Amino acid sequence: MPRRHSRDRDRAHACTHARAHDHAHARSHDRGSVSVEATLLAPILVVIVLFVVHLGRYGTTHLRLVTAADHAARAASLVHPAMMATVGRGVALDNVSQNGIPCETFQAAVHVGDDTDPATVRVDLTCVIDRRGLDMLAPMPRRIAVSSTEVIDRWRIDS
Numbered sequence: 001m002p003r004r005h006s007r008d009r010d011r012a013h014a015c016t017h018a019r020a021h022d023h024a025h026a027r028s029h030d031r032g033s034v035s036v037e038a039t040l041l042a043p044i045l046v047v048i049v050l051f052v053v054h055l056g057r058y059g060t061t062h063l064r065l066v067t068a069a070d071h072a073a074r075a076a077s078l079v080h081p082a083m084m085a086t087v088g089r090g091v092a093l094d095n096v097s098q099n100g101i102p103c104e105t106f107q108a109a110v111h112v113g114d115d116t117d118p119a120t121v122r123v124d125l126t127c128v129i130d131r132r133g134l135d136m137l138a139p140m141p142r143r144i145a146v147s148s149t150e151v152i153d154r155w156r157i158d159s
Contacts, residue, residue, distance in 0.1 A: 068095035069148035
């Protein structure tokens, strides 16, 4: 009986040794696959990061333009009707430049609605987002258009 145990032990040792050898061989065989996978995945990760930057720039620009339109419409609603267009455009331009809104082109339009009761003033802002550094993701210009309307306070202005 003792011989049988030693034979079983020898077989188990041989199997364990063979498995360890196979595992070491597999590790050395897979050694270059990590660098190949990293080489293939790096461009995809760069595109994903650029896409996130593009979305962030788009969202931030939209929110800042909405704020600029709100400020411009409010300022225009508080002055004489003859000055509303000038004041609205001026406040919009100041707000865009002070907040560093990244626009390639920027347009501001002020519309006074005298035919409604109560009278309103609407400021429309249009911005083409600056694509510097993101040309690969945004070959076409991204245009953002926002609008804000305020009621003209008839008691604060000279009619």
